[in-house]
Amino acid sequence: xxxxxSPSSLSASVGDRVTITCRASQGIRNDxxxxxxxxxxxxxxxxxxxxxxxxxxxxxxxxxxxGTDFTLTIRSLQxxxxxxxxxxxxxxxxxxxxxxxKVEIK
Amino acid sequence: xxxxxxxxxxxxxxxxxxxLSCAASGFTFSSYWMNWVRQAPGKGLExxxxxxxDGSEQHYVDSVEGRFTISRDNAKHSLYLxxxxxRAEDTAIYYCVRDEAPRYFYxxxxxxxxxxxxxxxxxxxxxxx
Numbered sequence: 001x002x003x004x005x006s007p008s009s010l011s012a013s014v015g016d017r018v019t020i021t022c023r024a025s026q027g028i029r030n031d032x033x034x035x036x037x038x039x040x041x042x043x044x045x046x047x048x049x050x051x052x053x054x055x056x057x058x059x060x061x062x063x064x065x066x067g068t069d070f071t072l073t074i075r076s077l078q079x080x081x082x083x084x085x086x087x088x089x090x091x092x093x094x095x096x097x098x099x100x101x102k103v104e105i106k
Numbered sequence: 107x108x109x110x111x112x113x114x115x116x117x118x119x120x121x122x123x124x125x126l127s128c129a130a131s132g133f134t135f136s137s138y139w140m141n142w143v144r145q146a147p148g149k150g151l152e153x154x155x156x157x158x159x160d161g162s163e164q165h166y167v168d169s170v171e172g173r174f175t176i177s178r179d180n181a182k183h184s185l186y187l188x189x190x191x192x193r194a195e196d197t198a199i200y201y202c203v204r205d206e207a208p209r210y211f212y213x214x215x216x217x218x219x220x221x222x223x224x225x226x227x228x229x230x231x232x233x234x235x
Contacts, residue, residue, distance in 0.1 A: 030210065033220060043151065048219035093165045095165075
């Protein structure tokens with residue numbers, strides 16, 4: 001299953017609303033997980049089951065699904081949110097990540 | 107403290123072998139699916155393999171099938187990745203990862219998600235002559 005993530009990068013300002021999308025090449029139910037990775041660090045899970053917030057993750061992060069399109073939204077971007085974001089489909093093997101979206105400071 | 111610590115990385119020639127190890131502590135290791143995820147220099151994440159709690163089921167990404175073998179020793183709280191016939195494209199940081207497998211509901215049914223909640227610090231594998 002191919003996961004097409006867009007955009008590959010974006011520039012945004014603190015306080016902006018940011019939207020990142022992953023499109024699956026076939027139906028995957030809601031078997032979609034979002035991760036955040038900061039430079040030199042291991043990734044951190046944000047959202048599982050497409051829309052369920054992982055414990056300890058700020059509520060400004062949210063996930064949604066529409067068919068094979070999945071969206072990660074950051075409601076009001078904070079300085080600590082500048083990072084690279086990845087989606088992962090866990091519907092079928094092999095598990096596959098999207099290509100990543102780097103969120104940079106404008 | 108919940109922790110995963112990888113070891114065994116290094117420089118190896120193409121065609122060579124390495125065995126990665128991951129020591130788990132602070133949680134009941136035998137209760138979780140475990141995974142290896144890698145990241146090539148400057149690239150994105152790639153899931154490599156996983157193994158069921160009792161070791162009875164394993165899955166691999168196509169590019170390593172037949173060359174890599176994932177295994178675990180629950181008595182030693184350890185996860186392993188035996189890597190044979192290594193190629194330059196296997197060069198990456200290799201992360202040992204726990205799957206929390208939280209449950210979520212969709213269409214009235216419950217499913218388990220692959221939420222990788224605990225990651226090791228990674229071990230670097232470089233395949234080069």
